[in-house]
Amino acid sequence: MAKTEPQSSEDLQSDVATETLDWMFRMLVLLRRMEERTVEMFLSGKLPGWLHSYLGQEAIAVGVCAHLNEDDFVASTHRCRGHFLAKGMAPGPLMAEVMGKRDGICGGRGGEMHMADWSKGVIGSSGVVAGGLSLATGVAFASRYRKTGQVVVAFLGESATNQGAFHESLNLAAVWDLPILYVCENNGYGVSVPQRKAMKIGDVSVRAASYGMPGETIDGDDVIAVHRAAGRAVARARRGEGPTLLECCTHRWLGHFVGDPQAYRPKDELEACKRSDPIPRFEDYLLMEKVFTPAELEKVKAEVERQVTAAFEFATASPAPDPADALRGVFTEGTE
Amino acid sequence: MKSIRYHKAITEALAEELERDSRVLILGEDVGMGTAFASTRGLVERFGTDRIIDTPISESGIVGLAVGAALNGLRPIVELTIMDFVTVCMDPLVNHMAKLQYMFPGQHQGVPLVIMASCGGRVGAGPQHSQSLEAWFAHTPGIKVVMPSTSYDAKGLLKAAVRDNNPVMYLYHKGLLRAPGEVPEGEYTVPLGVAETKRAGKDVTVVATAEMVSQALTAAQDLEKAGIDVEVVDPRTIYPLDIEPIIASVKKTSRLVVAHEAVRFCGLGAEIAATVTEMAFDYLDAPVKRIGAPSVPIPFAPSLENAVLPGARDIVQACREVCGC
CATH class of the missing domain: 3.40.50.970 (Thiamin diphosphate (ThDP)-binding fold, Pyr/PP domains)
Known part of the structure; x- marks a missing residue:
């Protein structure tokens, strides 16, 4: 089955508040610059472990998280840093975690693939594909059970929809009307295997029908389109009407991991990535709609650059964790 | 009660x-x-x-x-x-x-x-x-x-x-x-990580879990007739394991049999046997005996299931062996 061509900018009449547009632009640039500088550091051999880059997919995290309150939740995958920054995790402790430092948000225990920040509603990332979906569903279950009004967003890749955990989670969320969005970032590849070799369908969102929930496919590189679609799904969740599967089509610029030679990908695809870059597309929109002047956009970029530099300085200055800490905290003390 | x-x-x-x-x-x-x-x-x-x-x-x-x-x-x-x-x-x-x-x-x-x-x-x-x-x-x-x-x-x-x-x-x-x-009629809890001696004895320690505790107590009654006084220790919590009462019991009896229904290979019995040899080797008068299921799936037919799952008979035999009688 051929993939539906996602709709580009639904319409150009902005119904989004200027402050939201400002926040989204700032956040897009933050995610991009944090990621570019992290990749640069990794390629220079200064980071331990591996790196799964979010470059090119930023509009999804930003467009979705624009709707979330501080006490709402996100859960993520191995490609998690963009989601967490957009949810409000401080860049310094995030970067320190990536570097494996004492002041990392998880004290250096998790690294780039495994981190959480409950003070900002960041449930955590799971390094197992689809592994975080049932946990996120459980957080939504508790939100409904306790009547807290919190909404949960679970980010996943299209390949996660082939896992059993996806099926079980969406079925449970649907049958119990849980306040959750499953935001599928379809970047076309599960590591090296293209979608057409892994599933017979083009639009992953059609899977929603089998659970009795709405599904929608949109252009995930168009932050306005993401914002609008996510707004509908978040509102539905807040009304207690249950979950939504939102498929955001996007491009994975750097392969599965940084250093992936991507020999399995046609050359013209990499060109298409650049053409779909969400940041210039949003800049054009903001300028055309006269929301901001070029000077205002440059000012935001300069402010973000200072923020990113401060985060890297904070993380670099942090010491390595105390080796004795490795043996602490497997269990929490105390009982009810 | x-x-x-x-x-x-x-x-x-x-x-x-x-x-x-x-x-x-x-x-x-x-x-x-x-x-x-x-x-x-x-x-x-x-x-x-x-x-x-x-x-x-x-x-x-x-x-x-x-x-x-x-x-x-x-x-x-x-x-x-x-x-x-x-x-x-x-x-x-x-x-x-x-x-x-x-x-x-x-x-x-x-x-x-x-x-x-x-x-x-x-x-x-x-x-x-x-x-x-x-x-x-x-x-x-x-x-x-x-x-x-x-x-x-x-x-x-x-x-x-x-x-x-x-x-x-x-x-x-x-x-x-x-x-x-x-x-008890009223409120109580059993703390996690605390073993209990289900039967006091002086000749041999049997560490048993779950249903094997009943099997061990049955075996102890049989062995009593033969003049062997069995102490049965039930860890109750597998992790974290309360090893001290087990060590104390072995120091008293100088003989240890560990019995569980799970497969013997790489089972809890191996862990306890190894820990006891690390912590109380000098007190042991005989090699530690482990009782567990052999490395086969558990079959359905009663005659087959009984052939696979260990029971009181195995505990009696192991206790006799470590006691040299």
């Missing part, structure tokens, strides 16, 4: 904890009807379908959901009914439930979650419904594992498990469900 069956002790513990704390709820297949083992019988009538929740047959999804719910302020109990079904839940159990506290330090107040499942054979349940897989979880950092052998422990350990802020695998034994036992 009153005498109640083991399954009733489980239900009493659940009812008391549901009553005590509104954050406690039970999720599982057929928990509304009470489960095939009567572990939740009568609870839905008392606590309603909001707290006694029948789930789809999605064990993995339910365990993962319960982990998430535990992070967000609830204290869920998942009744898996049959321990063999943990095999479809290994990712939420091992990669998530067990690791979140350590991986995300300081982010939440633990993962207060109880996974209940029946282990063991002796009821003709066949190869996929009879396993004792406690060693898998005891081997995974971040999970507490308990195995009650009496009504008293079944109730007290379950109440303690529900109140613990860490994930606990609560493994009850199918062969004990109808066994009666004394429990």
